[in-house]
Amino acid sequence: MKGVSVIVLEEDPAIGDPVHCAGLISVKTIDLAQDLGVPDDAIESTILREIRGAVIHSPSGRTFSMRKDDVHAVVIDRARFDSVIAEAAERAGATYALSSKVTDIRRVEDGFDLQCSTRDGLRTDVKARRLVGADGFRSTVAAKLDLGVPRSILPALQTVVEDWQGEPDMVHVVLDPDIAEGFFAWVVPEKVGARIGLASTGGRLNERLDRVVSNLSELDLTSGKSTGYQGGGIPIGPADRTADEGVLTVGDAAGQVKPVSGGGIFPGLECANIAADQILRSLEDDDPLIVNDYEQAWRERWGKELNLGYHIRMGYTHLNSKKVEKLAEVLSREKLIPVFEECGDMDYPSKLIRPLFRKAPGLIGFAGPLLKGIFRSRFGIDK
Numbered sequence: 611m612k613g614v615s616v617i618v619l620e621e622d623p624a625i626g627d628p629v630h631c632a633g634l635i636s637v638k639t640i641d642l643a644q645d646l647g648v649p650d651d652a653i654e655s656t657i658l659r660e661i662r663g664a665v666i667h668s669p670s671g672r673t674f675s676m677r678k679d680d681v682h683a684v685v686i687d688r689a690r691f692d693s694v695i696a697e698a699a700e701r702a703g704a705t706y707a708l709s710s711k712v713t714d715i716r717r718v719e720d721g722f723d724l725q726c727s728t729r730d731g732l733r734t735d736v737k738a739r740r741l742v743g744a745d746g747f748r749s750t751v752a753a754k755l756d757l758g759v760p761r762s763i764l765p766a767l768q769t770v771v772e773d774w775q776g777e778p779d780m781v782h783v784v785l786d787p788d789i790a791e792g793f794f795a796w797v798v799p800e801k802v803g804a805r806i807g808l809a810s811t812g813g814r815l816n817e818r819l820d821r822v823v824s825n826l827s828e829l830d831l832t833s834g835k836s837t838g839y840q841g842g843g844i845p846i847g848p849a850d851r852t853a854d855e856g857v858l859t860v861g862d863a864a865g866q867v868k869p870v871s872g873g874g875i876f877p878g879l880e881c882a883n884i885a886a887d888q889i890l891r892s893l894e895d896d897d898p899l900i901v902n903d904y905e906q907a908w909r910e911r912w913g914k915e916l917n918l919g920y921h922i923r924m925g926y927t928h929l930n931s932k933k934v935e936k937l938a939e940v941l942s943r944e945k946l947i948p949v950f951e952e953c954g955d956m957d958y959p960s961k962l963i964r965p966l967f968r969k970a971p972g973l974i975g976f977a978g979p980l981l982k983g984i985f986r987s988r989f990g991i992d993k
């Protein structure tokens with residue numbers, strides 16, 4: 611940031627490691643990273659695969675595909691993606707302090723005192739005039755300074771299977787409430803093999819993931835040799851309070867994640883950019899209260915989409931396997947596939963709703979809970 615001294619305190623010893631991410635992002639996210647100052651060759655070096663479409667699996671194992679000629683999504687090496695962003699930030703003047711866990715934060719007259727501990731048990735203190743909590747869904751910043759937290763956290767688990775033989779430019783989405791309760795399972799092709807994962811309520815994620823892997827083996831997954839598990843949590847529903855005098859939260863800490871897909875990289879990056887503007891303005895005017903404007907600024911950009919997504923997902927959690935089967939059957943009808951192909955935008959799933967209902971009014975008949983969620987969102991009934 612122009613003329614401002616920035617320190618990033620990261621508890622892990624390496625940027626981007628461990629990875630808790632399937633690494634599927636829109637091409638728009640790559641463009642955004644470039645606009646934010648990451649060099650083209652650096653960001654492009656993170657791309658492992660170009661994705662043209664998705665295969666949807668119903669609970670009974672029926673499948674249908676939607677595909678575009680152009681590339682709208684890519685699979686990235688997430689650890690490298692985080693590293694090239696950090697390198698760009700360092701070139702712009704930021705300092706990274708790795709192995710530095712923030713353990714306590716106190717508000718003081720002209721900012722914040724942060725207590726950090728290193729891996730060897732050493733303690734350092736850092737003083738900051740402004741503070742950004744980009745510290746994930748278990749945000750210490752939010753907890754210590756009384757900011758809001760995401761409405762819920764959905765447990766997720768993923769494994770990398772080396773011998774995936776599916777099409778390299780298609781992802782798979784498995785809709786089956788008996789396996790992935792309230793969400794879905796996914797297959798995202800890697801350079802070699804694929805990332806197979808799921809998010810689900812109801813516990814026993816290992817067993818659920820094993821079921822996904824063995825069910826999909828009919829789809830060319832031969833021996834299912836896997837490289838261990840990556841766990842994590844997906845924040846669902848934005849936090850109700852993400853800024854206060856001199857401090858704000860961003861990304862997973864603020865629940866800035868698309869509740870329908872679990873994608874947090876694009877909204878997180880956009881909101882980080884908005885956050886940087888507000889912090890800079892507040893420093894230029896020497897007024898920490900200006901940071902509070904971030905609340906409205908990011909919600910103008912993302913609030914409606916995240917709230918609508920939240921209610922759609924809540925509606926989906928009320929569908930049993932039979933209803934999801936029926937929903938998949940309607941969505942797979944020939945006349946709807948072009949709607950997905952034309953209007954589908956992984957960053958704004960809500961863009962699909964109107965055209966889908968226009969083409970298939972019959973959706974209303976059995977998707978009551980989904981509609982209820984949408985109406986609640988439209989009429990501002992938030993919880």
Ligand SMILES: Cc1cc2nc3c(=O)[nH]c(=O)nc-3n(C[C@H](O)[C@H](O)[C@H](O)COP(=O)(O)OP(=O)(O)OC[C@H]3O[C@@H](n4cnc5c(N)ncnc54)[C@H](O)[C@@H]3O)c2cc1C
Nearest residue numbers: 621631632633634711712745746766842861862873874875
């Ligand atoms: C299984 C899974 C798959 C996903 N797949 C996708 C996907 O395909 N596409 C997509 O867009 N999104 C995906 N997401 C969501 C995406 O990974 C997150 O939204 C994104 O990583 C959020 O970034 P963040 O920087 O806000 O938080 P995080 O990535 O959680 O980063 C927070 C950082 O803060 C550090 N930290 C935390 N507490 C402290 C502390 N006290 N002191 C110092 N450092 C601290 C952590 O070590 C971490 O490095 C997925 C999530 C999961 C769990």
